Amino acid sequence: MSHNINITKVAESKVDTLDFNNIPLGTTFTDHMFICDFENGKWNNPRIEPLALIPTHPAAMALHYGQAIFEGMKATVDGEGNPMLFRADKNASRLNFSADRMGMPNFPEDLFIEGLKQLVDLERNWIPPADGSALYLRPFMYADEPFIGMRAATHYKFIIMASPAGPFFSKRIKLWAEKQYIRAANGGTGEAKAAGNYAAAIRPTELAKAKGYDQVLWLDAVEHKYIQEVGTMNIFFKIDGKMITPKRDGSILDGITRMSVITVLKEEGYEVIERSIAIDEIKTASENGSLEEAFGTGTAVGIAYIQNIGLNEEVIHVSDESPVGKKVNEALNAIKTGKIEDKFGWMIKVENELV
Numbered sequence: 001m002s003h004n005i006n007i008t009k010v011a012e013s014k015v016d017t018l019d020f021n022n023i024p025l026g027t028t029f030t031d032h033m034f035i036c037d038f039e040n041g042k043w044n045n046p047r048i049e050p051l052a053l054i055p056t057h058p059a060a061m062a063l064h065y066g067q068a069i070f071e072g073m074k075a076t077v078d079g080e081g082n083p084m085l086f087r088a089d090k091n092a093s094r095l096n097f098s099a100d101r102m103g104m105p106n107f108p109e110d111l112f113i114e115g116l117k118q119l120v121d122l123e124r125n126w127i128p129p130a131d132g133s134a135l136y137l138r139p140f141m142y143a144d145e146p147f148i149g150m151r152a153a154t155h156y157k158f159i160i161m162a163s164p165a166g167p168f169f170s171k172r173i174k175l176w177a178e179k180q181y182i183r184a185a186n187g188g189t190g191e192a193k194a195a196g197n198y199a200a201a202i203r204p205t206e207l208a209k210a211k212g213y214d215q216v217l218w219l220d221a222v223e224h225k226y227i228q229e230v231g232t233m234n235i236f237f238k239i240d241g242k243m244i245t246p247k248r249d250g251s252i253l254d255g256i257t258r259m260s261v262i263t264v265l266k267e268e269g270y271e272v273i274e275r276s277i278a279i280d281e282i283k284t285a286s287e288n289g290s291l292e293e294a295f296g297t298g299t300a301v302g303i304a305y306i307q308n309i310g311l312n313e314e315v316i317h318v319s320d321e322s323p324v325g326k327k328v329n330e331a332l333n334a335i336k337t338g339k340i341e342d343k344f345g346w347m348i349k350v351e352n353e354l355v
C-alpha cells in the first residue's frame, strides 16, 4: 500500500512565530496542507503543499447544496517527542460513513492515514508538547464542481489542515436543554459529521448563550424528552454508581471519544449502560441525590465536566466535582502521551514518513 504523495515544501516555516505558551484557539495553521481532487470518478494527485487560499467558483456546489463533511482528531507526542495519532482509522471510516449519507465519494482509508502521517511528520515541530496540548487535525471533503442544479457533484476536494491547540483547561459547563429547536431526527443527517448540522445549531447555541449557558443539550426531535448529545460532544451521566450514556439511535454522532471512554470505564470496573435517558430522569436523579456527575466527551475538549442543566424555568444541579470524569480524562491523556501502556492498541505512530 504505497501512495505517491507529491510534496512541495514552504521556503521557510512559520513555526518560530508561534508562542507555544499562548496558542490562540483555531486561528493558527501550520505551514502545509494535504490535498487531493476527485474527478472522473476517482481521487487524483494526492499532494502536500503550502497552505494557501483555494480559488473557488461561485457556483461550487458545496456553497449552495451543502455537500461538505469533516473530521476532527489530534496528534500528540510521547516522552521522546515522537508524534502519534489517536485512533485515526476510526476517523477514516467515519468520514466515509458521512460521505455515504451525503452522496459523496468515499476517500481511500489507507490514503487518509498515509496523508495524515506524512503531514504530521512534516509538521512535527508544530505539535505542542505540553500536557493536554496537541496538533488538531481537520480532514474535510466538499463539492467544488460549479453547477446549478440538485444532484450529487462530480468534483470534490479532500483536504487535511493542521492547527496547534493549547492545553484545554476545562471549566465546568452549563447546558441548556433545548425544547424548541432540534439537532437531528430519525432518518436525517445527525449521525454524519456534515457541515449543515453545525449551521443549524448556531442560532440555538447563541440563544442558549444569551441565557447564560455554554452549550445546547439536544433532545430528541419527536417528544423533546430524550437526551441526545451536546454541541460537538457526546454525554455521560453517573447515576447510582452506574455510568449511563444515550444509546446510538442513528441521530447522535458516533464519537470516537465516546467509544474510547466506554472502553476505559469498563476497564476501570464501571458498569456502562447505553440506553435512552429522559431529561426528566436526570431532574429526578438530581432531586433525590442519585445523580453523581455528568460530562461531555469529544476530541476538541476531551472531557468537559457539567455543572448544571437549564430546563424550562429550572436549573438542574448536576455536580461540583467530577472524580470519574477526571480519572477518564487522565487515563486518555496518559495513553495519548505514551505515559501508560497503549493496551488497547489505539495509537498510530508517525515515523519518519518522508523519504
Ligand SMILES: *Cc1c(COP(=O)(O)O)cnc(C)c1O
Residues within 6 Å of the ligand: 072, 193, 229, 230, 231, 232, 233, 234, 253, 254, 255, 256, 257, 258, 297, 298, 299, 300
Ligand atoms: C465530533 C462530534 C462529537 C465527538 O466526536 P469525537 O469523535 O469524540 O470527537 C460528538 N458530537 C458531535 C455532534 C460531533 O460533531
